[in-house]
Amino acid sequence: MSSTTVSGAKPGWKTVRFEVLEKTESLPSLSMVVSEFLALARREYFTAKDFETVISRDQALVARLLKVANSGLYGRSRSITSIPEAVVLIGVDNLKKIVYAVSSESLTKRRLDNYDYHPDQGFWLHSLGVGYATKVFVEASPGCPLHAEEGFVAGLLHDVGKLVIDEFLPVGQPRPITREEEIKAVGLDHAELAEYIMKLWNLPSSTSATVRFHHDYRNGGPMSAGAAALALAQEVCAAWNLGRTNAMDLSCEVPQKKYSELAEFLALDPTKWDQVIWDIRQSLVGLDDIFGED
Numbered sequence: 001m002s003s004t005t006v007s008g009a010k011p012g013w014k015t016v017r018f019e020v021l022e023k024t025e026s027l028p029s030l031s032m033v034v035s036e037f038l039a040l041a042r043r044e045y046f047t048a049k050d051f052e053t054v055i056s057r058d059q060a061l062v063a064r065l066l067k068v069a070n071s072g073l074y075g076r077s078r079s080i081t082s083i084p085e086a087v088v089l090i091g092v093d094n095l096k097k098i099v100y101a102v103s104s105e106s107l108t109k110r111r112l113d114n115y116d117y118h119p120d121q122g123f124w125l126h127s128l129g130v131g132y133a134t135k136v137f138v139e140a141s142p143g144c145p146l147h148a149e150e151g152f153v154a155g156l157l158h159d160v161g162k163l164v165i166d167e168f169l170p171v172g173q174p175r176p177i178t179r180e181e182e183i184k185a186v187g188l189d190h191a192e193l194a195e196y197i198m199k200l201w202n203l204p205s206s207t208s209a210t211v212r213f214h215h216d217y218r219n220g221g222p223m224s225a226g227a228a229a230l231a232l233a234q235e236v237c238a239a240w241n242l243g244r245t246n247a248m249d250l251s252c253e254v255p256q257k258k259y260s261e262l263a264e265f266l267a268l269d270p271t272k273w274d275q276v277i278w279d280i281r282q283s284l285v286g287l288d289d290i291f292g293e294d
Helices: 018-025 032-041 048-055 059-069 083-090 092-108 122-140 148-157 161-168 179-186 190-200 205-212 221-239 256-265 270-284 287-291
Strands: 003-005 015-017
Touching: 018 161, 018 190, 032 048, 032 092, 032 148, 048 059, 048 083, 048 092, 059 083, 059 092, 083 092, 092 122, 092 148, 122 148, 122 221, 122 270, 148 190, 148 205, 148 221, 161 179, 161 190, 179 190, 190 205, 205 221, 221 256, 221 270, 256 270
Parallel strands: none
Antiparallel strands: 003 015
């Protein structure tokens, strides 16, 4: 079985099978719009015209944006036919949801055979849910160096390495797969492989490092807080079985005390915990309306 050290890795880094790298490099890439949106989100001032310049480069995004703007979700007296009109109508926050979801759906709407996601778009729902939750925790954490939009992308892509690893696991019933099993199968766990994939896509190093250390956030160096926000987001979504069960049930309580270690690491105000959880729930409500198929 042939293997190689990942190109650009530090000396002594793990080796992986050639077949794994081939599968990794053949994954559908994210639209370049994602990187441009991350850069745009960091600007202090932007207009609907700025979004038009970016979105117009991806016809799939244009089509989905206009579809949503002309759907029953928004009252309107006439058809919306331009990107700036659609942006004004649906709002920047919903625009971002559409951009990130459409840009990643060729990845996240895939079915995994060995991991225990629900076969009906469970991986997609889990990925989006962790993305939104990470964004909220980043915004609520004072001093977190990660930008909120970078937090969302980190959450959205935190399990992308599983798409490759799934093909190298022994065939069996879907179940929780340990990181040790992943390393045995391909040489890396899903967080390490996700970091490599995100670097191939030229995403910011802050985002890829956040993903790399979300199972080991205290060793994340400058991005420890970002990795902790992602780790906490994943635990909260796990409490709701998001993407694991058929129905999206957000009613399960998630008391701050249960997550006190991560919450304290992020310096989250315990008096605002319930509001933060409410914000996460609100961001998840209506996902099917915005992203559902015809």
